[in-house]
Amino acid sequence: MQTYNQLLLSNKVWAKEKVYDDPEFFKRLADVQHPEFLWIGCSDSRVPANEITDTQPGEIFVHRNVANLVVNTDVNLLAVLDYAVNSLKVKHVIVCGHYGCGGVKAALTNHDLSPMLNVWLRNIKDVYRIHRTELDAITDTEQKTDRMVELNVQEQVFNLAKTAIIQRAWKHRQGPHLHGWVYGLKDGLIKPVFEMPAGTHIDELYEYDDL
Numbered sequence: 001m002q003t004y005n006q007l008l009l010s011n012k013v014w015a016k017e018k019v020y021d022d023p024e025f026f027k028r029l030a031d032v033q034h035p036e037f038l039w040i041g042c043s044d045s046r047v048p049a050n051e052i053t054d055t056q057p058g059e060i061f062v063h064r065n066v067a068n069l070v071v072n073t074d075v076n077l078l079a080v081l082d083y084a085v086n087s088l089k090v091k092h093v094i095v096c097g098h099y100g101c102g103g104v105k106a107a108l109t110n111h112d113l114s115p116m117l118n119v120w121l122r123n124i125k126d127v128y129r130i131h132r133t134e135l136d137a138i139t140d141t142e143q144k145t146d147r148m149v150e151l152n153v154q155e156q157v158f159n160l161a162k163t164a165i166i167q168r169a170w171k172h173r174q175g176p177h178l179h180g181w182v183y184g185l186k187d188g189l190i191k192p193v194f195e196m197p198a199g200t201h202i203d204e205l206y207e208y209d210d211l
C-alpha cells in the first residue's frame, strides 16, 4: 500500500473514534470556530501545534513557516494575523520556535543554499546582527544555536508588535497578549522565553500615533 493511503485510512479511524467519544464533535466544529490562540510556529514536522499542547481541533489557529518568522512583507502571515486578531479576536498570539531548528542552524552558516532559502533565512541573520555581542561570546555551537533560537523568537514577537494590526488591537481592545516560546525536541517541553502583554511600548520609531 502507498504510504499516503495509510494517512487516509488513519483519518477514517480517527474520525470514527472522535464521534464515538463525542457524537456532537464535528457538528459543533462545522458551525463555527472560536480559537483563543494564534500559533506561529516552525514548519518542522516534529513540532505540531495541537499535539504538543494537547489541544483539539478548533482551539488553535495556526500559521507555520520555516523558523517561525514574522516578516513584515509576508502577505500570507499578515493575512493570517489580520484574520486571527480582527475577526477571531484571539486573546493570545504565540510564536513558538524549537531548539535544534534547521532553519536557524542553516542561517548561522555561510552556505549558498538556494535563492529562496537565502532570501528567507537572511531574516535570521539580521536577528544575529542585533544580538551579535552576546552570540559571538558563545563558543559552543549547540549552545549558540539554542540561544539564537530563543532570540529569534523574541525578535519575531517584536516584529508582531511593530505591525499596525497588533498596535490597533492593543489600542481598541487591550489584546492580544504576545508570547515567545521554545519547544525542546529532546524532552517535549515548552519553555516560555519572552512575553509582551497588550499595550507594551516598543521603540517609538515603530509606534503609530494615529491609529
Ligand SMILES: [Zn+2]
Binding pocket: 042, 043, 044, 066, 067, 068, 098, 100, 101, 102, 103, 104
Ligand atoms: Zn525549525
